[in-house]
Amino acid sequence: LAKTTQPISMDSYEGQEVNITCSHNNIATNDYITWYQQFPSQGPRFIIQGYKTKVTNEVASLFIPADRKSSTLSLPRVSLSDTAVYYCLVGDGALSGSARQLTFGSGTQLTVLP
Amino acid sequence: DVKVTQSSRYLVKRTGEKVFLECVQDMDHENMFWYRQDPGLGLRLIYFSYDVKMKEKGDIPEGYSVSREKKERFSLILESASTNQTSMYLCASSPKGRQGPNGYTFGSGTRLTVV
Numbered sequence: 001l002a003k004t005t006q007p008i009s010m011d012s013y014e015g016q017e018v019n020i021t022c023s024h025n026n027i028a029t030n031d032y033i034t035w036y037q038q039f040p041s042q043g044p045r046f047i048i049q050g051y052k053t054k055v056t057n058e059v060a061s062l063f064i065p066a067d068r069k070s071s072t073l074s075l076p077r078v079s080l081s082d083t084a085v086y087y088c089l090v091g092d093g094a095l096s097g098s099a100r101q102l103t104f105g106s107g108t109q110l111t112v113l114p
Numbered sequence: 115d116v117k118v119t120q121s122s123r124y125l126v127k128r129t130g131e132k133v134f135l136e137c138v139q140d141m142d143h144e145n146m147f148w149y150r151q152d153p154g155l156g157l158r159l160i161y162f163s164y165d166v167k168m169k170e171k172g173d174i175p176e177g178y179s180v181s182r183e184k185k186e187r188f189s190l191i192l193e194s195a196s197t198n199q200t201s202m203y204l205c206a207s208s209p210k211g212r213q214g215p216n217g218y219t220f221g222s223g224t225r226l227t228v229v
Contacts, residue, residue, distance in 0.1 A: 034217045036217070036218075041202075041222075041223065041225070042222055042223065043118075043204050043205075043206070043220025043221050043222055043223050044157070044204075044218075044220050045220070046217040046218065046219070049217055087156075087157075089217075104149070104156045104157035104158075105156050106154065106155070106156040107156060
């Protein structure tokens with residue numbers, strides 16, 4: 001199971017672009033990269049998912065280099081409400097027999113300051 | 115709006131009690147999961163199920179069991195609650211196969227305190 005490494009915490013100011021990088025050196029061919037956001041006392045919420053190159057949706061962009069050993073979540077013009085824990089997950093989520101599941105690390109605590 | 119519903123937001127139980135945490139999803143997902151979340155440890159997988167009546171152990175199954183009699187419902191059972199099971203419990207579901215277009219959908223969590 002591909003393990004991920006991401007910074008424990010980051011601070012930013014309102015209106016800035018925030019980039020959170022995740023390392024996943026032993027990512028497998030079938031693995032996707034997924035980012036979740038979690039507010040206190042709530043379950044994680046899906047933000048974005050990608051396999052390679054760049055993916056963009058209304059919330060964020062995900063940049064994945066050709067070797068796929070890392071990925072960067074980019075949040076444009078953050079606001080105070082973006083203060084949350086962000087998790088990077090790697091896996092294909094396929095279920096067959098003893099296949100293991102997605103593993104959440106400790107995530108990155110993003111604090112947006114006024 | 116599709117969702118995963120956990121029956122209780124907050125629960126206080128006594129040591130030794132049998133505790134049931136219920137989770138229901140309305141997305142017709144095949145896969146369902148139970149995680150617990152503790153400060154500094156992230157989310158840890160307890161059990162998961164990929165079909166009715168099917169279950170598999172996650173990373174920390176000790177002290178827990180699960181039941182999946184219907185596709186939409188996945189129950190976590192603490193056979194004899196202990197104080198070290200005080201935690202936030204999160205249920206999630208996902209469609210069959212890969213993570214699906216939106217990955218996992220989580221419930222809002224149940225904060226269980228065992229006294």
